[in-house]
Amino acid sequence: ETGVTQTPRHLVMGMTNKKSLKCEQHLGHNAMYWYKQSAKKPLELMFVYNFKEQTENNSVPSRFSPECPNSSHLFLHLHTLQPEDSALYLCASSQDFDRGTEAFFGQGTRLTVV
């Protein structure tokens, strides 16, 4: 248990569906992240939020839409996805100081697009 909770753990969706992934952290962190892990690829950073403000969008297609209503919650809204978007989606949080610190990850959502 790392203090970062993701739901659902597994999701199967059709290409015309709309779904949302949820992430919640109880660590008092101010920074939250979405990563994508595909087979045989490094974890790819998608979005970064700091105190609810998006500070980075790593050229992610618009069919992925993040939302951060407060420092504890992060959503990833999905619509009209492609089969190649099937992957493990990981949420992380960190305390963004002037110096580096570790990021804590949730268990991930295994997404399958059919």
Place this chain on the structure above:
Amino acid sequence: DQQVKQNSPSLSVQEGRISILNCDYTNSMFDYFLWYKKYPAEGPTFLISISSIKDKNEDGRFTVFLNKSAKHLSLHIVPSQPGDSAVYFCAASARPGSGTYKYIFGTGTRLKVLA
């Protein structure tokens, strides 16, 4: 371009021996380095880290070494145990301008410790 590289996709080590996992990076702006361990169907778990102002950090059986001039870090696990079998990710972090610290990961090395 991949800024953090783990060139060995897999490594097998006998129980009790030393496991050495390697990582190279290209961006000299990285100032904090981390190792994560990951089991299948779970998120990465933080293992150990090192600041760029140090060259060694030790925590129990785990030691991370940083060679800034070579842009290389390594994780030593000694003695290796079967429970250490997992995928190990190297990560580097930096703050882009006035943005938020972000973490860049390597592709991972699958460690198998043989009993």
